[in-house]
Structure formats: structure tokens, C-alpha cells
Amino acid sequence: MDSFRQDKVQRFEEFVDRWLKPDLVRAIAESSDLRRNIENLERNSVASLRTLVNLGSEVYVQADVPDTKHIFVDVGLGFHVEFTWSEALNFISQREEKLARFVKGFGSYFNFQQRDLYKGPFSDV
Amino acid sequence: MEEGAKKGTVTSLASMFPAEDAQKAAKRVQETLAEEKAELDRVRGFISDNTSLINLVQKLPDELHHDIMVPFGKAAFFPGRLVHTNEFLVLLGEGYYAERTSKQTVEILKRRGNILESQAESMKAMMQDLQAEASFFGATASEAAEGLVEIREDYVEENFTERQSPPGPPKEDAPTFSEADEAKVEVEDEEYARMMSRLDELEKEETEAECASKRDKNNTKVAINEEEYARLMSRFAELEKEELEAECGNEGGEDTENVAVIDEKYAHMLSSLDELEKEEPETESSNESDEDEKIKANFDRLMGHKSLNKNLRISEEYQSRKHLEPRKDKKSATEELLTKQDPQQNLTDQLNCTGLTVQSAAKDEASRTRSFAHTLMKSFPEKALMPPEVRENVQPATSSRSEVPVQTSKSGFDSHKAFTGSIVERTHNIQTNSSQQTAISSQAPSSQPSKPVSRFKMQRR
Missing domain, CATH: 1.10.287.370 (Helix Hairpins)
Known part of the structure; x- marks a missing residue:
């Protein structure tokens, strides 16, 4: 029974370390990137945009964005919501807050891990 | 299974x-x-x-x-x-x-x-x-x-007989044949082993003797030299006696010849005395090397030669007690050795006999006797076994032997001389040998022929 629990804990830790953490890091980076980009657009008051689109295998094609006022932001589960810049920024700030909570949770998780590390050998709970 | x-x-x-x-x-x-x-x-x-x-x-x-x-x-x-x-x-x-x-x-x-x-x-x-x-x-x-x-x-190719024998019991023919073969092989192997061990023994004894002699060298050298001097002097006396006898016996043309020959012998002896003194220090080493060569060169002869050499040396240094021991060993060693041994024993007997006969003959023809002695020195059993009548024939044969290069060269100019030089030392050894071994009367000493191989010859080789 104990070994089974141990095994489960092991797998859970692995899952957190190998998937959740990188996902979290990526999500944080994405949101911060997006916020910076939108702020850049606002600052420069860009109306139209010409950029290069990666078709895959590092093959780029020019793309023209005639109207930059409306932006479609990924809200998760494959849904994209049409926002204006201000709405988008608001959403991004909320998401960052949420991600921060996750980070906090991981922090407590690490604490738990460390506590386990220190107390494990001495208390067989 | x-x-x-x-x-x-x-x-x-x-x-x-x-x-x-x-x-x-x-x-x-x-x-x-x-x-x-x-x-x-x-x-x-x-x-x-x-x-x-x-x-x-x-x-x-x-x-x-x-x-x-x-x-x-x-x-x-x-x-x-x-x-x-x-x-x-x-x-x-x-x-x-x-x-x-x-x-x-x-x-x-x-x-x-x-x-x-x-x-x-x-x-x-x-x-x-x-x-x-x-x-x-x-x-x-x-x-x-x-x-x-x-x-x-494992697949084993050899030991066919061994393989055959286990399944053999049901069959009658195969086992007998194979067993006989096996026995033969075994005996031969045993013989070989014994011979090799005997060889080792001999070599060991030799080295021991050498060591012993080296140890005492400083002490014994002088003694040996003195001994040899004494021997030479006795020989001189003998020769003089013979001369006198020869003079008395036949006063014909032979007389002068004999005198000349004897004079020559005197000269040769003197020179050999000098040589002796000179060569004495080298004796040990040269002896060793020669013997080694011989051992390697001919296995068969080795038995004869070695035993003779050993007789000589042992008689010199250890007397006949040790000499008798190896003999016993040899007898027990192998059939082959035994067969070889027999001739050897015969040889000693023969030598004794010839010593006796020669004694009488020596007075008649000293030179001839000596030549016979010469042949005996080379002493291979077969030759030693030859009847006295063949002696004269034997002499040329000995001179033609290639294994004794020095001898051949000597016989080249004068066979008499050749043998005289080498003879001197032998007499003494053989005397002790024959006297102790066969309990022959002190007459034996005068029988020069019984000397197996001279030390000098070994040296010179």
C-alpha cells in the first residue's frame, strides 16, 4: 500500500516537473510577450501591419494586416475571443494574476516537497 | 550418461x-x-x-x-x-x-x-x-x-586408442590391440622421462663437481699439479725402463726407431708439462663447454662418454664410491640404458683384461700398446669390445673420427705422438678406477689402455 502511494507520488511529481512547470513558464512568457506587443502597438499607434508568416519549416510569406484594432486572443481550449486592445490588456492582466497563483501553488508544493525531504527520514507518517 | x-x-x-x-x-x-x-x-x-x-x-x-x-x-x-x-x-x-x-x-x-x-x-x-x-x-x-x-x-583428435578402449570391452580385438599400443607408448614415454631425468642428474652432478673443484681450486690446483708432476715423473721412469728393455729386447733396426720415438715422446712430454701448467686454469671451463656440446650433439654417445668422463672425474675427486652409485642408477633406469650399460661394463672388464694382456704385450711393443690405449681412450663400447687382434685396425679408425678433431689432427702427423701427449694423465685415473672397482691387483696401474678420455684431450677440443 505504501509502495503504491509512493509510486503515485512519484508519477505526480514527474508530471508536475515535466509538463506543468514548463507549461506554466510558457504561458507566463506568452502573456507577458503579448502584453508587451500590444503596448508597443498602442505606443506606436499602429493602424496597419505588415509581417512575415511562418508557413512551417522556416518558410515565410508576407502577410498584410489591414486593421489592427481587433485582436483575437487565445483563451484556452482552442477558443479565441475578439478583443480590442484595452480589453485584451485587461484579460492579459487577469490571466497573469491567475498564473501567479499557480506559481504560488507550486511554491507551496515545493515547500511541501522540501518539508518531506527534511522530515521524511525521521517520521514515518 | x-x-x-x-x-x-x-x-x-x-x-x-x-x-x-x-x-x-x-x-x-x-x-x-x-x-x-x-x-x-x-x-x-x-x-x-x-x-x-x-x-x-x-x-x-x-x-x-x-x-x-x-x-x-x-x-x-x-x-x-x-x-x-x-x-x-x-x-x-x-x-x-x-x-x-x-x-x-x-x-x-x-x-x-x-x-x-x-x-x-x-x-x-x-x-x-x-x-x-x-x-x-x-x-x-x-x-x-x-x-x-x-x-x-570438445572434439579430441588424438588419443584414438583411448577413445577406442572404452567402447572396446564388448569387442575383443580392438582393446587388446589398443592396450598393447598404449603400453608400448607408455613404456617408451617412461623410458624417455627416465633418460631425461638421468641426464639432468648427470648434469647436476657435473656442475656440483665443478663447483666443488672451483671452491677448492686454489687449494687443489697446486695439489693436482703436483700430482701430475709426480705422474709424469713416474711415466718418465717407465719410459726409460721401456727404453732399456727395448734396447735389450731387439737390437735391430727397430731399436733406433724406438729410441727416436721415445726421444720424441720425451720432448712431447716436456712440452705437455708446460702445457699442463698453462692450461690447468682453463681446464674447468673448457671441460664444461665441451661436455655441454657433446651432450647436445649426440644423445647416444652421451651415455658412454659421460659415464667415462664421470668415471674419470669422480675417480679423481670423489673416488669410486660415487662412481658406483650412478652405475646402479643407470641399471635401474631403463632397459635401453641397461643394454647400453652392459657394453660399458663389458668395457671395463675388457679394459681390465686388456690391461692384463697389454701388460705382457707392452714390453714387446710399447708403442702399439699405447696406440691401443689411445683407441680405448676414445672408448666407445663397441670399439672397446673389439678383440685384441683388431687393435691395429682400430687405430686408423680412431684417427678418422671426426668428433675428436684434435686427435685427428694429431694423428695426421704422428699417431704415436698424438696419443703420448694425452695419455699421461689417464694412467693414474684408470689405475684407481680399475683397482678399486674390480679389485684387480696393482698390476692394473701399468695398463695404460684403460684410460677412457684424457682431460687434456677434452681441454683441447
Whole structure:
């Protein structure tokens, strides 16, 4: 029974370390990137945009964005919501807050891990 | 079943490859196989991506512009459209991009696709190998679990007789034949071993004797020299006596000849005295080397020579007690040795006999006797066994012997001289030998012929 629990804990830790953490890091980076980009657009008051689109295998094609006022932001589960810049920024700030909570949770998780590390050998709970 | 246990080995496969280990190995191979498979899938994904991209690139120029969602960062899009659909910016590598048309881009992509294909092929081959390995390990594991055994028996070509004999008992003919053979071989082997051991023994004794002599060398050298002086002086006296006798006996033409010969002998003796003094220090080493050579050169002769040499030396240094011991050993050693031994013993007997006969004859023909002595010195059993009548014939034969180069050379100018030089020392040795061994009266000493091999000769060789 104990070994089974141990095994489960092991797998859970692995899952957190190998998937959740990188996902979290990526999500944080994405949101911060997006916020910076939108702020850049606002600052420069860009109306139209010409950029290069990666078709895959590092093959780029020019793309023209005639109207930059409306932006479609990924809200998760494959849904994209049409926002204006201000709405988008608001959403991004909320998401960052949420991600921060996750980070906090991981922090407590690490604490738990460390506590386990220190107390494990001495208390067989 | 017993034979199998004797000849071959039966090892269960499980002992060599425990089922657990085999299973572990199989598992590991399976893991690597899975990794390889994932990698292959990845490459396959690249290939499919590449082909779809090729299609896309080929289709893009069909339209002037395409409405798309333009990605803005990774989590956001702008609604927009592709423009300049026949202009592609392709990464060549290391951060260099090239503007290409649709067709050129397609060519580049196709080349990339070929590379990916070959990569996938090699991975497939590797996977097949791994598959085979995994199946082998799996089979081994299952076999080990089943309790399979490996029976191994070495193929032995020789010992045919031995092989035959075990199955032999039912058959009558084979075993007798093989056993006889075996016995023969065994006896021969034994004989050989004994002979070799005997040889070793002899060599050891020799070296011991040498060591002993070396140890005492300083002390004994002087003694030996004195001894030899004494011997020479006695010999002188003898010769003088003989001279007188010869003069008395035949006063014919022979007389002068004899005198001349004897004079020559005197001169030779004097020179040999000088030589003796000079060569004495070298004696030991030269003796050793000579004997070694001989041992190597002729095995058969060795027995005769060695025993004679030993007789000589031992009689000099240890007296006959030791001399008798080796003889006994030899007798017990082997049949072959025994056969050889017999002639030797005969030889000694003969020598004694001849010593007696010679004594009488010596007065008549001193020179002849000496020549006979010379032949005896070389003493090979066969020659020694020759009847006295053949003596004269023997002399030329001895001179023609190649193994005694010095002797031959000596006999070249004068056989009498040759033997006289070498004789001197022998007389004494033989005297002790014959007197102690065969308990022959003190008459024996005068019998010069019984000297086996002179030390000087050994030296000179």
C-alpha cells in the first residue's frame, strides 16, 4: 500500500516537473510577450501591419494586416475571443494574476516537497 | 550418461543466461526500440509536414492573396491576408534567408524531404535490428525459463586408442590391440622421462663437481699439479725402463726407431708439462663447454662418454664410491640404458683384461700398446669390445673420427705422438678406477689402455 502511494507520488511529481512547470513558464512568457506587443502597438499607434508568416519549416510569406484594432486572443481550449486592445490588456492582466497563483501553488508544493525531504527520514507518517 | 559427464559439459541455459536477466535485457532493448520508434514518428511527422508544405507553397501563387488569421505572438491573431504570394523567404541555415519563388522553394523543400526520407530509412533498419535483438532476448528468456540445457563436448583428435578402449570391452580385438599400443607408448614415454631425468642428474652432478673443484681450486690446483708432476715423473721412469728393455729386447733396426720415438715422446712430454701448467686454469671451463656440446650433439654417445668422463672425474675427486652409485642408477633406469650399460661394463672388464694382456704385450711393443690405449681412450663400447687382434685396425679408425678433431689432427702427423701427449694423465685415473672397482691387483696401474678420455684431450677440443 505504501509502495503504491509512493509510486503515485512519484508519477505526480514527474508530471508536475515535466509538463506543468514548463507549461506554466510558457504561458507566463506568452502573456507577458503579448502584453508587451500590444503596448508597443498602442505606443506606436499602429493602424496597419505588415509581417512575415511562418508557413512551417522556416518558410515565410508576407502577410498584410489591414486593421489592427481587433485582436483575437487565445483563451484556452482552442477558443479565441475578439478583443480590442484595452480589453485584451485587461484579460492579459487577469490571466497573469491567475498564473501567479499557480506559481504560488507550486511554491507551496515545493515547500511541501522540501518539508518531506527534511522530515521524511525521521517520521514515518 | 557417465561418458557424457566425463567428456562434455552440460550447462543449463538458465545458469549462463538467467531468465530474469534475459528478460531485463529484452525489456531494455524494447525500451530503446520504443525510443527509436518515437524518433521515427517524429521524422515521419516532419516528412508529412514537408509534403503538405510543398503542396501549400505550390498552391499559394494560384491566388493573389489569401485571407488568413495572422499570428501575433503565440496566443493572439489578427485577421489579415497573405500578400506577395509568389515570394517566399526560406531559411538556408545559420540564420541566412533567401528569397525564392514558389518553384524554387518547392525544389528546396523536396531536397529536404529526400534527406528526411533517407534518415527515416536508416532508422527503420536500426529498428529492425533492435527488433531481432529483442526477439532473441525474448526467446532466450523463454528458453531459460523452460530449462533448456547446453551440451558441450570438445572434439579430441588424438588419443584414438583411448577413445577406442572404452567402447572396446564388448569387442575383443580392438582393446587388446589398443592396450598393447598404449603400453608400448607408455613404456617408451617412461623410458624417455627416465633418460631425461638421468641426464639432468648427470648434469647436476657435473656442475656440483665443478663447483666443488672451483671452491677448492686454489687449494687443489697446486695439489693436482703436483700430482701430475709426480705422474709424469713416474711415466718418465717407465719410459726409460721401456727404453732399456727395448734396447735389450731387439737390437735391430727397430731399436733406433724406438729410441727416436721415445726421444720424441720425451720432448712431447716436456712440452705437455708446460702445457699442463698453462692450461690447468682453463681446464674447468673448457671441460664444461665441451661436455655441454657433446651432450647436445649426440644423445647416444652421451651415455658412454659421460659415464667415462664421470668415471674419470669422480675417480679423481670423489673416488669410486660415487662412481658406483650412478652405475646402479643407470641399471635401474631403463632397459635401453641397461643394454647400453652392459657394453660399458663389458668395457671395463675388457679394459681390465686388456690391461692384463697389454701388460705382457707392452714390453714387446710399447708403442702399439699405447696406440691401443689411445683407441680405448676414445672408448666407445663397441670399439672397446673389439678383440685384441683388431687393435691395429682400430687405430686408423680412431684417427678418422671426426668428433675428436684434435686427435685427428694429431694423428695426421704422428699417431704415436698424438696419443703420448694425452695419455699421461689417464694412467693414474684408470689405475684407481680399475683397482678399486674390480679389485684387480696393482698390476692394473701399468695398463695404460684403460684410460677412457684424457682431460687434456677434452681441454683441447
